[in-house]
């Protein structure tokens with residue numbers, strides 16, 4: 001049996017890129033009978049950027065509601081808020097004290113983020129942002145995870161995790177930690193945003209399929225297209241609307257829309273309406289469930305609390321092994 005673990009930042013409401021690039025593949029992976037998945041909301045990591053408790057809470061709820069709405073099975077798997085198993089912060093400290101500062105300084109995610117944030121205000125490039133990889137290592141090591149599905153940008157964090165785990169095992173001459181492996185899916189698609197760049201919260205070019213119909217329609221209508229006149233044939237392969245449609249539609253639907261593009265007398269407005277229709281249809285059930293959880297937060301939180309109790313059951317013995325080895329028990 002493999003234990004799969006991954007963290008999802010609570011930095012905003014999940015968009016179509018998150019759904020197709022992370023949530024759906026994660027749920028698919030969790031369905032393999034011999035796998036056990038630990039998926040958590042990395043709400044402590046989000047404190048490096050989000051300081052407002054209300055905003056963070058809203059994001060946590062939306063992320064959790066999206067996973068449940070899209071069918072994540074919380075009975076078979078373990079789903080929890082990182083902050084509610086606060087043991088992870090204790091482990092992060094132990095790891096910090098073994099991780100060479102010189103190696104942490106090589107973290108490119110810190111460099112990228114601090115370059116981007118530099119000068120915004122004096123706490124934007126904070127020490128938490130620097131220590132971020134050791135909290136992430138603690139997330140992984142605390143649960144004896146074997147496989148960690150992440151994007152390419154997180155690969156170095158996984159290398160740090162393996163490095164510090166081996167260092168501690170070696171130091172105490174004991175197999176305290178399971179050495180995890182990254183699972184990086186190179187084939188995963190990049191979902192384009194309404195402006196054709198990668199869909200991202202930071203570019204404000206996203207489509208939020210959980211929005212009410214009217215604002216969702218507004219987002220779909222804002223997809224950038226060229227100025228080919230309605231009557232003229234159009235090239236589906238250079239069009240954002242077609243690209244998004246192709247990610248959601250089946251082969252027959254894709255072939256039909258391709259023909260309409262090439263046939264002329266088919267405008268981008270028509271294509272956008274078909275895309276909207278497909279989204280509403282494909283996500284009808286998920287949209288209903290998302291609204292249900294967002295309107296029944298006590299039930300959502302109950303599901304998370306059950307996960308947190310399960311997670312703590314795994315975390316405590318692992319942490320005790322570390323405490324014992326280091327002389328804190």
Ligand code: ADP
Pocket residue numbers: 009011017018019020021022150151189190191192193198199200201202
């Ligand atoms: P954002 O860029 O909106 O801030 P995150 O960096 O929080 O998104 O990404 C969360 C997860 O969703 C990651 O696993 C990431 O790889 C995936 N993801 C985000 N945007 C896309 C996209 N446009 N296409 C495919 N996957 C994406």
Ligand code: TRP
Pocket residue numbers: 005006007008009042045135136139140148149150154
């Ligand atoms: N750093 C990850 C990201 O930005 C989120 C994360 C936090 C994570 N802890 C983790 C991912 C542990 C995998 C395992 O996407």
